[in-house]
Amino acid sequence: MAPPRDLIVTALLTPAVITRFSGQQWDLLIRQARRTKLLARLAHTLEGAGLLKAVPMAPRLHLTSALKLANRQDRSLRWEVACICKELADAGVRVTLLKGAAYAMAKLAAANGRSFSDIDILVPKAALLNVESELMLHGWQGGHHDAYDQRYYRRWMHEIPPLRHVRRGTTLDVHHAILPETARVKVNTSALLAAVVPLQGHTNLYVLQPVDMLLHSATHLFHEGDFEKGLRDLFDLDSLLRHLGATPGFWEQLVPRAVTLGLTRPLYYALRYTTLMLDTPVPAHVLEAAQIGKPPALVAWLMDACYVRALRPVHVSTNSPATWVARFALYVRSHWIRMPFYLLAYHLGRKALIRPKLHDDEKPVVKVDLKA
Amino acid sequence: MKISEVPLAELARLLRCGDLLLRLTPFVARVASDVPSLAQDIALMYADFDICPPNVFADFHVQVWRDSGVRRWIKPQARFSFDGQPSFTGLPVAQAFAMLEWGLNWCVAAHSHQYLVIHAAVIEKNGKAVVLPAPPGSGKSTLCAGLVMKGWRLLSDELALYELQSGLIYGMARPISLKNQSIDIIKRLAPDAVMTAPVPDTTKGTIALLRPSVSSVMRVKEPVQATWIVLPNYVHGSPPILAPHSRARTFMLLAEQSFNYDTQGQNGFDAVTALVDRTQCYQFTYSSLDDAQRVFDNLLQGQV
Numbered sequence: 001m002a003p004p005r006d007l008i009v010t011a012l013l014t015p016a017v018i019t020r021f022s023g024q025q026w027d028l029l030i031r032q033a034r035r036t037k038l039l040a041r042l043a044h045t046l047e048g049a050g051l052l053k054a055v056p057m058a059p060r061l062h063l064t065s066a067l068k069l070a071n072r073q074d075r076s077l078r079w080e081v082a083c084i085c086k087e088l089a090d091a092g093v094r095v096t097l098l099k100g101a102a103y104a105m106a107k108l109a110a111a112n113g114r115s116f117s118d119i120d121i122l123v124p125k126a127a128l129l130n131v132e133s134e135l136m137l138h139g140w141q142g143g144h145h146d147a148y149d150q151r152y153y154r155r156w157m158h159e160i161p162p163l164r165h166v167r168r169g170t171t172l173d174v175h176h177a178i179l180p181e182t183a184r185v186k187v188n189t190s191a192l193l194a195a196v197v198p199l200q201g202h203t204n205l206y207v208l209q210p211v212d213m214l215l216h217s218a219t220h221l222f223h224e225g226d227f228e229k230g231l232r233d234l235f236d237l238d239s240l241l242r243h244l245g246a247t248p249g250f251w252e253q254l255v256p257r258a259v260t261l262g263l264t265r266p267l268y269y270a271l272r273y274t275t276l277m278l279d280t281p282v283p284a285h286v287l288e289a290a291q292i293g294k295p296p297a298l299v300a301w302l303m304d305a306c307y308v309r310a311l312r313p314v315h316v317s318t319n320s321p322a323t324w325v326a327r328f329a330l331y332v333r334s335h336w337i338r339m340p341f342y343l344l345a346y347h348l349g350r351k352a353l354i355r356p357k358l359h360d361d362e363k364p365v366v367k368v369d370l371k372a
Numbered sequence: 373m374k375i376s377e378v379p380l381a382e383l384a385r386l387l388r389c390g391d392l393l394l395r396l397t398p399f400v401a402r403v404a405s406d407v408p409s410l411a412q413d414i415a416l417m418y419a420d421f422d423i424c425p426p427n428v429f430a431d432f433h434v435q436v437w438r439d440s441g442v443r444r445w446i447k448p449q450a451r452f453s454f455d456g457q458p459s460f461t462g463l464p465v466a467q468a469f470a471m472l473e474w475g476l477n478w479c480v481a482a483h484s485h486q487y488l489v490i491h492a493a494v495i496e497k498n499g500k501a502v503v504l505p506a507p508p509g510s511g512k513s514t515l516c517a518g519l520v521m522k523g524w525r526l527l528s529d530e531l532a533l534y535e536l537q538s539g540l541i542y543g544m545a546r547p548i549s550l551k552n553q554s555i556d557i558i559k560r561l562a563p564d565a566v567m568t569a570p571v572p573d574t575t576k577g578t579i580a581l582l583r584p585s586v587s588s589v590m591r592v593k594e595p596v597q598a599t600w601i602v603l604p605n606y607v608h609g610s611p612p613i614l615a616p617h618s619r620a621r622t623f624m625l626l627a628e629q630s631f632n633y634d635t636q637g638q639n640g641f642d643a644v645t646a647l648v649d650r651t652q653c654y655q656f657t658y659s660s661l662d663d664a665q666r667v668f669d670n671l672l673q674g675q676v
Contacts (some may be wrong), residue, residue, distance in 0.1 A: 067487040
């Protein structure tokens with residue numbers, strides 16, 4: 001069941017088609033690209049294909065603007081990572097970058113035109129207290145979470161509450177695992193940490209080894225219940241598969257490694273939807289071996305029906321009852337597989353019945369106050 | 373076709389269907405709304421602006437929708453959305469037009485990095501232009517409105533679009549936002565001025581918008597090269613004082629009052645340097661618009 005392609009997907013996969021786009025198609029393309037956080041990625045792709053000059057002036061300015069912002073973010077990210085690295089120099093722990101920060105620092109194609117909202121790092125659970133106190137000494141503060149939220153994070157989650165730097169205003173997520181402690185899938189975190197690779201040109205900065213990077217990205221997307229960045233994350237996977245695939249041994253290690261880490265299910269989904277929706281090239285023997293992660297036929301059919309809809313751009317142009325139902329079903333599923341039922345019921349009940357006290361700095365505020 | 377040539381009922385229909393494409397040179401905004409008063413305000417304030425056919429590329433898709441449910445009837449609220457995504461907190465329906473203006477400012481400032489977007493008013497007369505950058509409360513809009521009412525061309529009251537390579541500044545000639553006492557001051561100064569009804573109790577106090585002059589709108593495509601940068605400084609009861617201002621301080625203020633200075637990197641630094649280098653920088657302390665007009669005319673005639 002190959003789904004119809006959305007404009008942003010078509011433009012990213014076969015950029016040459018843009019030369020035939022009408023004003024209205026450009027209008028929709030820029031909107032979908034912006035909403036899916038793929039505008040700078042699109043600009044980068046078109047630039048690489050020598051097509052940016054073929055774009056009419058008005059949409060081109062949006063593309064170049066997004067590219068400018070992405071380049072600026074990349075520079076800020078490098079500065080921020082250098083700061084964090086220095087701040088944790090005395091913590092006596094390997095600092096492993098995850099997701100966007102890892103792609104950018106390792107100079108992977110997945111980082112091209114990617115936006116960042118925060119930096120994610122992974123440290124061993126035993127070192128967590130030490131890391132947290134070192135970070136606090138250097139100006140990182142936890143948000144104003146109430147006692148319940150603190151307990152929720154610390155007992156059940158795979159990360160501590162997000163930290164914010166008092167002067168730089170940046171956000172840092174410190175993880176000690178890649179899935180919540182309560183999740184149904186049990187990840188072998190120590191195997192993950194044992195195989196990290198040092199980042200060239202840096203001291204005490206690590207990234208996951210190529211297969212683990214792919215598996216983490218897959219685990220993240222297919223445990224997620226919010227699809228605002230779903231398509232972007234699917235393109236991350238696509239990009240990782242296309243480029244890490246060239247690493248010697250990558251394809252041979254992929255499925256066995258998923259077995260070791262306990263991540264065969266997310267790997268199955270990752271290969272299924274990248275190949276189905278983005279034509280990602282994956283060797284046939286890997287696809288076949290990955291079938292060990294395939295759920296029972298009925299579930300697999302249902303998941304297909306949901307994911308091909310949920311992973312479409314979250315934008316008014318794709319709104320339909322079917323996408324709504326698919327996203328809602330996957331939202332419920334994401335909670336279902338994150339924690340056992342009794343815990344979920346307790347957590348949701350508590351969140352529904354007890355209104356959180358909003359602190360001043362947590363109230364929704366106007367992004368930029370423009371009217372003096 | 374100009375907004376003033378569109379019957380009000382048709383304008384309201386276009387708004388409801390989301391087919392109103394407003395040309396805010398150099399941008400096009402596609403506006404949708406179910407707030408009945410918005411069509412009137414747009415007709416009044418944007419009378420001389422063009423509308424575009426619905427099949428052209430729009431830079432910004434914006435919506436102002438009324439909240440549904442209880443909020444439709446009790447203290448009705450409206451909300452600004454950027455391409456379907458609610459972007460600001462809701463405000464009383466009476467503030468819908470002001471909210472649209474703020475939302476459009478945000479759209480431009482957050483997405484248009486082909487320019488350095490400076491929070492400044494820009495006016496021009498006889499081919500010479502003044503940039504008035506200012507933090508809130510300095511009397512920038514009042515001064516800008518006062519001078520525009522006396523024959524200066526309005527480029528911008530709020531956002532100066534500074535093109536880095538050419539050094540040229542563009543404006544959109546959009547309505548000027550007046551606050552509190554300024555509303556009556558401008559009414560006294562120019563009884564013919566066209567304004568929206570004052571809206572009380574906004575976060576900025578009472579607000580009214582002032583329609584830009586036809587000639588300003590007609591010449592919206594003409595950029596300017598800045599001649600002066602003047603920092604307005606309203607001080608109650610003060611005599612007019614036009615004092616030279618250090619280039620370094622002016623630089624810092626421009627950088628601070630720009631929405632995307634950090635995004636521009638080195639180019640932004642170089643461009644602001646070039647701007648302060650080729651202009652004369654002043655601080656202007658004033659309390660009366662009559663004084664201000666005299667001082668700015670002297671400036672124009674090289675008598676300062």
